[in-house]
Amino acid sequence: MSVAQLESEEIQLEATSGLWSDAWRRLIRNPAAIIGFVLVALFVFTALFAGVIAPYDPREQNLDLLEGSCCPGPSADHWFGVDDLGRDVFSRVVYGARFSLLIGVVSVTVGVTFGLLLGAMSGFFGGKTDTLVMRFMDIMLSIPGLLMAIGIAAMLGPGLLSIMIAIGVVNIPIFARLLRGSVLGQKGNDFVLAARAVGVPRRTILFSHILPNSISPLIVAATLALATAIIDAAGLGFLGLGPQDPSTPEWGTMLTGTVRYLQTAPFLAIIPGLAIVISVLGFNLIGDGLREALDPKLRGRT
Amino acid sequence: MLRFVVRRLMLLLPILIGLSILVFLWVRALPGDPAAALLGERATEESIAQVREQYGLDRPVYIQYLAYMRLVLRGDLGTSIKSRRPITEEISRRFPATVELAGAAMLFAVVVGIPLGFFSAKRHGGVFDNASLVGSLLGISIPIFFLALILKWLFAVELGLFPTIGRQSAEISIDHPTNFYVLDGIIALDPVATSDAIWHLVLPAIALGSIPLAIIARITRAAVLDVQNEDYVRTARAKGLASSIVDRRHVFRNAMLPVVTIIGLQAGLLLSGAILTETVFAIPGMGSWLAEAIEARDYPVLQGGILFVAIIFVLVNLVVDVSYALVDPRVRLS
Numbered sequence: 001m002s003v004a005q006l007e008s009e010e011i012q013l014e015a016t017s018g019l020w021s022d023a024w025r026r027l028i029r030n031p032a033a034i035i036g037f038v039l040v041a042l043f044v045f046t047a048l049f050a051g052v053i054a055p056y057d058p059r060e061q062n063l064d065l066l067e068g069s070c071c072p073g074p075s076a077d078h079w080f081g082v083d084d085l086g087r088d089v090f091s092r093v094v095y096g097a098r099f100s101l102l103i104g105v106v107s108v109t110v111g112v113t114f115g116l117l118l119g120a121m122s123g124f125f126g127g128k129t130d131t132l133v134m135r136f137m138d139i140m141l142s143i144p145g146l147l148m149a150i151g152i153a154a155m156l157g158p159g160l161l162s163i164m165i166a167i168g169v170v171n172i173p174i175f176a177r178l179l180r181g182s183v184l185g186q187k188g189n190d191f192v193l194a195a196r197a198v199g200v201p202r203r204t205i206l207f208s209h210i211l212p213n214s215i216s217p218l219i220v221a222a223t224l225a226l227a228t229a230i231i232d233a234a235g236l237g238f239l240g241l242g243p244q245d246p247s248t249p250e251w252g253t254m255l256t257g258t259v260r261y262l263q264t265a266p267f268l269a270i271i272p273g274l275a276i277v278i279s280v281l282g283f284n285l286i287g288d289g290l291r292e293a294l295d296p297k298l299r300g301r302t
Numbered sequence: 303m304l305r306f307v308v309r310r311l312m313l314l315l316p317i318l319i320g321l322s323i324l325v326f327l328w329v330r331a332l333p334g335d336p337a338a339a340l341l342g343e344r345a346t347e348e349s350i351a352q353v354r355e356q357y358g359l360d361r362p363v364y365i366q367y368l369a370y371m372r373l374v375l376r377g378d379l380g381t382s383i384k385s386r387r388p389i390t391e392e393i394s395r396r397f398p399a400t401v402e403l404a405g406a407a408m409l410f411a412v413v414v415g416i417p418l419g420f421f422s423a424k425r426h427g428g429v430f431d432n433a434s435l436v437g438s439l440l441g442i443s444i445p446i447f448f449l450a451l452i453l454k455w456l457f458a459v460e461l462g463l464f465p466t467i468g469r470q471s472a473e474i475s476i477d478h479p480t481n482f483y484v485l486d487g488i489i490a491l492d493p494v495a496t497s498d499a500i501w502h503l504v505l506p507a508i509a510l511g512s513i514p515l516a517i518i519a520r521i522t523r524a525a526v527l528d529v530q531n532e533d534y535v536r537t538a539r540a541k542g543l544a545s546s547i548v549d550r551r552h553v554f555r556n557a558m559l560p561v562v563t564i565i566g567l568q569a570g571l572l573l574s575g576a577i578l579t580e581t582v583f584a585i586p587g588m589g590s591w592l593a594e595a596i597e598a599r600d601y602p603v604l605q606g607g608i609l610f611v612a613i614i615f616v617l618v619n620l621v622v623d624v625s626y627a628l629v630d631p632r633v634r635l636s
Contacts, residue, residue, distance in 0.1 A: 135316060135317065135320065136320070138317050139317055139320040139321050139324060141570075142317055142321055142612050142615055142616045142619075143321070143608065143611075143612050143615070144570040144571070144573040144574040144611065144612075144615060145570065145571075145574050146574035146575075146577055146578070147573065147574060147577065147592065147608065147611065150577070150592075150593070150596060151328055151596075151604075151608070154332060154596045155328060155331050155332050155333070157333055227442075227443065231443075231445045234445050234447075234448075235445060235446075235447060235578055238445075238447050238578065238581075239577070239578070239581065239593055240597070252445075255447065255448065255451065258451065259451065259582065262451070262454065262455045262459050263459050266455045266459075266460075269448070269451045269452070269455065270452070273444075273445070273448035273451065273452065276445055276448060277440070277443050277444050277445075277448070280443040280444075280445075281439065281440065281443040284439055284442060284443050285439065288439070
């Protein structure tokens with residue numbers, strides 16, 4: 001066996017562990033990320049099976065339970081107590097997971113889709129397109145995020161869809177900048193120059209050479225954006241821009257009225273708040289874990 | 303240096319013009335007629351038409367915009383439809399409240415966050431490091447308004463240690479020449495009023511400062527860890543410099559560069575968070591004002607308020623950029 005053959009076999013052996021399997025191996029050895037997965041799994045499970053888990057109808061009022069005082073705390077019948085209209089808080093929190101998950105996923109999808117499109121265009125074509133798109137992104141970024149979300153939600157009228165669009169739009173410039181930077185970084189790489197040299201069309205270069213290589217920072221950012229989206233959605237709900245029907249069990253909306261009952265029934269604020277913290281923490285832990293796992297500087301180390 | 307600043311200022315111009323158009327169009331796109339909102343349920347067709355004419359709402363949009371910009375450039379942001387007071391006057395009372403709150407929050411975040419990050423990095427991997435990592439992760443995972451509610455419940459309602467709402471107690475009556483209540487107390491040489499104002503700031507500042515605190519601690523930790531492995535730090539240690547001097551002169555100073563940037567970038571976050579914090583603690587600042595204006599469809603307030611906030615935000619970012627260029631000689635100014 002010649003030396004050349006030996007060497008090529010060694011290289012083959014190393015190359016079998018790709019970026020993703022490598023990252024996955026690092027991710028499942030990271031205890032923080034595992035906790036994140038557990039929390040997110042709990043959150044998603046609750047959202048999907050809310051109808052099975054919740055013992056009561058989240059909108060059903062039962063004023064008899066109040067007995068003139070607000071509000072009866074946790075008991076065997078009502079694990080997390082009853083709110084000021086006699087609704088079961090546990091059932092409301094469980095159904096609330098649905099809304100938060102929906103808002104989070106839809107708004108991040110909106111942000112990623114448009115951000116990806118604008119950022120990739122801007123980075124790839126450069127010139128006037130780049131200037132125009134990025135100036136517009138700068139203008140959007142010059143309005144503090146929540147203020148802009150409030151503005152958009154107010155313009156569209158309060159409601160679930162408005163919240164999703166508002167948070168999604170606020171996310172667009174963040175992803176656009178990320179993608180643009182990433183595409184610009186890739187453009188000068190040898191494999192892109194090589195593809196251009198052999199005459200691969202520009203679109204193919206963008207979609208099959210540049211974008212796949214920009215995907216890992218995008219995944220990290222999207223996971224962290226999910227966490228922020230859940231917090232922002234709750235914030236908009238808290239400010240009264242949430243679902244128009246106030247009986248909708250949305251976590252932020254649930255917190256709105258609780259200021260009045262802080263003294264007599266603090267659990268009304270604590271329970272939906274903790275639900276938000278747990279789900280957000282889950283996405284943040286996964287996001288951090290992914291960032292470390294996908295970091296090319298750490299590749300090869302396990 | 304001067305050329306750099308001027309260039310950056312020139313770049314701001316298109317952003318500010320675009321911003322003013324965007325805000326102007328946005329306000330027009332809001333549902334509901336402000337004239338109707340102003341007059342309430344008893345409005346007649348005629349009175350609505352009269353108000354629309356009075357505020358120029360019946361003219362074409364671009365003329366309204368140009369007329370508005372002419373006033374803005376003269377420093378006139380218009381009059382609130384609801385309170386009927388000039389918006390600039392309202393801003394001069396409310397903006398200091400928000401700046402005071404944001405400043406206190408930032409102070410809390412910096413004073414706690416930087417040492418936290420620094421000692422975490424020094425004891426990298428230890429119990430303290432892990433505890434502060436978990437803590438800062440929790441910090442960015444708690445919604446500001448939830449933390450505000452919890453702090454209010456625990457320390458104001460249950461323990462009665464702090465006031466629950468507002469900027470000063472009812473029995474305090476001093477002049478407010480600056481509208482920064484802490485400063486006003488000092489100017490009036492009134493220790494009771496000063497401490498009262500500070501007391502009102504504590505809980506809102508902690509709530510608002512929690513996220514910047516977590517971010518600053520994380521960035522400081524990462525920066526110190528990075529710098530610690532640099533050649534010049536190893537050289538400094540190898541030549542026998544006392545470790546406290548190496549920490550202070552070589553590690554800390556260089557690690558502060560990214561931290562300074564991050565501190566500047568928190569301005570938008572603080573303004574966003576102020577909207578929620580001010581709502582929970584009933585602080586009459588910019589945030590609670592804009593939130594109320596949306597509900598009342600107070601067009602001029604929304605337009606003027608948001609434009610003002612955005613201009614401040616853009617200028618803060620400029621100052622951050624410039625100061626960064628000043629601190630870090632590696633940043634090329636061209």
